[in-house]
Amino acid sequence: MQTGQASRTALAAATHRAVHQILEEGRIFADPLAIPILGQDAESIAREASEQPSRRRMRLFIAVRTRFAEDALLASCERGVRQVVVLGAGLDTYAYRSPLGERARIFEVDHPATQAWKRERLAAAGIPLPAWLTFAPIDFERETLPQALAAAGFDPAQPAFFTWLGVVPYLTEQAIWTTLGFIASLPGAHVVFDYSDPPEALTGEARAVYERGAAHVEALGEKWLTHFDPPMLHEKLRALGFGEIEDMGPPQIRARFFPNHAGPNAEKGGHILRAAK
């Protein structure tokens, strides 16, 4: 991220979710706040997206990862989890439309510059701050998550569900493992995050899509730094104590969300992973 500035990729991800509501009618991920939080009219958002069909793959991936995370989160909360932590929240709107209401406290953890911008966007859109939401500012590269959460009133003795969407690729491995180590130290810990296979493992269209995406985020001042080889990642997660790992790469995403094969057709690329102790 550029010093002192809100995340520009957070705006890009939120735009993808808004466009998905229009072009795919929110079929994978329905979010009634996705358009209002952007503060643009639906027609101009759709016009911009339909002029750029190459963005479809990333848009669908973002819709899938958000839907997957929210389904897993709800299942956990139905089993009694009462704390939800949205790491690197960007313009994520879950807290403002949570079906759990007072039953779950939600902590939005993000870079202070992005958080300040989000609060402006929420106020401009007239989206109220719910009583169950607490903001916890952090720079993952400089501060520790336990401190940021403790200051926000998070109870480390109670089970919690963490979502960490669209953030891991932008961090150093050290920052990633520090955070995962903390999550793993909590009782009943559960986390969903997304990551990519290393670029050298990608071929053909998947490699081309990766290169375009990498150039785009770098131009926005937010470089992709970290990728994972799935078996090595799983091994390290198991060593941290995550006994349950569900990892959906492109083939699994296709089978589950695009049974008619309308989605991406690569074998490697973006993954969405759920890990629980």
Ligand SMILES: C[S@@+](CC[C@H](N)C(=O)[O-])C[C@H]1O[C@@H](n2cnc3c(N)ncnc32)[C@H](O)[C@@H]1O
């Ligand atoms: C691509 S956006 C994803 C936002 C959101 N999770 C979503 O899916 O729309 C990346 C997010 O990571 C956050 N982020 C990036 N580097 C960070 C850091 N060093 N510390 C805290 N947050 C960071 C940004 O502020 C931004 O909200």
